Amino acid sequence: MAHRLRGAAAITGLGITPMGRIYDKSSTDFAVDAVRLAIADSGLEKSEIDGLLINAGITGNTGGGVSLQLQNALGMGNLRLLNHMNAAGSTAAQMVQYATMAIDAGMVNHVVCVFADAPLREGASAGAAYGGAGRRQGPTGILGLSAGAGHFGANTSYALAAQRHMALYGTTQDQLGAVAVAERSWATMNPHATMRDPLSLEQYHASRWIVEPLHLLDCCLVSNGAVAVIVSSGERAREMAQPPVYIWGMGQGHPGDSRSAGDFPETETGARIAAETVFGMAGVGPEDIDVCELYDCYTYTVVVTLEDYGFCKKGEGGPFVEDGKLGPGGSLPTNTGGGQLSAYYMWGMTPLSEAVIQTRGQGGERQVEKHDLVLATGNGGALNYHASLVLSPHAN
Template identity: 50%
Template sequence: MSDLSRQYIGPGWQLAVTAIHRAIADAGLKKSDIDGLLINKSPVASLMDLPMDLLDYAGLKDLTLCSVVEAEGSSGVQMVQQAALAVQAGMAKAVVCVFADAPIVPGVSTQQAFGMPLPLMGKLGSEAPTGLFGPVAAYALAARRYMHKNSLTEDHLGAVAVACRQWALKNPLAMMKKPLSMEDHHNSPYVVEPFHLFDCSFPVNGAVAVVVTSAERAADGPQPAVYIHGMGQGHRGVTNRRGFENEIEIGAKLAGQGAYAMAGVGPKDIDCAQVYDAFTYCILLQLEQYGFVEPGGGGAFALAGQTAPGGSFPVNTGGGQLSGYYLQGGTPLSEGVMQARGTAGERQVKHDLVLTAAYGGRMMYHACMITSPHASL
């Protein structure tokens, strides 16, 4: 991982190179050992922010696999999945997967940094006349529908934010360093109702990279190996037709089913989860879709403190994107690796099986994997 900052510390490609070199060193390898590179950038970033030329910038040569992976926020996990399949197929022996982003620059607000031109036609073109600009408004509408259907209040969203902050206070990498109470959450300004400021993720500049290789090679490395036992994806497709509730039925359920089946385990076997949490409501829905609680039960589960330190099911133990750092799929990926390794320090939890999950778009594209410090289950 590169340094993380709310200040401009260099372009995305430069942060990516740092993360790549650190990941290679962490794995006990040399640049000459790497024969694969998978790259992911933010959907709103320029192509030049993280180009294919990254292999040259990083000093990598004679690669047998090199590609840009674009599945929006789910790409962090999808890169690892693709790398694992490539290694298993013999297409590469050691693949670096990297995500980098540098949206925060002098003179540009966070809102501007994540802004995109709106098309005049098609699905997105139909939204602009209604005032539906940007992801916050779309997620807010989805959250409101979810809350209405399950009789939830802002206390349930606040419980998620407070739990993530409690975890962040145990994470030296987390950006948010001050305690957060339910009152603090409720008193923070609305961004788009029902989302207060602390219901929204915290973007940073930085990069995350991991090395994927064979189980045999990883076992000989200087760091504890993280083994992948199950992988899954779920992409339901989106329609504006009445009765199709995209905000309640998402592809996470399908992704989870695939990963559980591959690993030969179920939701009750998972010790902790690291999930994409661009907004508080997203954690609640994913808890349900991945089978950790019954449908509609995510709010009560969070309000009872079950996802917080000391709870029955730790979620986003590094603070997540809400209080840790928002690096899209790189956030759950990095914390998932640290937890599975057993190197998370004060925030370390039981980690025989860790679920790491990410999504892209408006919770349209989902990918997850089940990892463990054990070579076999």
């Protein structure tokens, strides 16, 4: 028997702003734009929106991030649900989950979930937008040993994780590169994507080291912009403007980061826990998934996430991706908009937005023919936080 909440709610609106090096808008400006676009997409009136969930990106930590003030900028004075949430890159999927539960509880009708960020500054590198985030104060104590050893930011953490995977399982640079190449192939067909020139494995290898074993092209973009989605009941979704994107499964898994105690989740992530819940609720398994939209802050994240969802065995993610099955025409179309590596970096909204497009069948040139079940994942911290959704165009 199907889970009671399977198909009970649906994503009914999507708004994606222009992305990239756009300097004349604040995070809040971007957020308002995305919400306006999502409302127009859904066919609702603004007055019908009665829930608002907000996620600021890195500017939530470094300053200038979108805040609860967004409610006032949007002129939404009758909200029945409001929060500013942060579990890093897992937040987008989580916002949809909490919206679904609140709708089921009868608290609220239409919840807009928005992510906005604007860390890029004119004349400063993308790395500066993130690499500087961790060193505003001098390091202290045990946690400070990382910075004291010259460890700066997520690039270092993911390089350490990837190196461990390579040592344990023989994962190769070619295999990581296969992820970058496949995603770029998809991005060439995505008008929202920042990087649309085709990429060869040779070009991948030639890109400079950032933190070895990660090349520049193993690392995600940094983008200014915003994405919003609207969650409504499945029943209402059937009468709305867009093809409904029903929420079949919801899951989370959070190993955290107690690395000083020896539990750094380098090669087994929260996706393992989330997989049981999300597939359990949806009543499906990895073999049923048609399209994957996986959080891809680094190429390595895709490899380890595929393993943890059971698409292949632990340690076999490298050979699994090497044959090009993630790319156009492959047997497991993955990150079909180009992902965070080639399209845009909106934390968990990157995979979620493309999942909505594919589930609706609105992917145009890049639309995957069979899209009955789509997995969208979010990952945050250094593989510390994870949340995911299984989406379907079918009510049940």
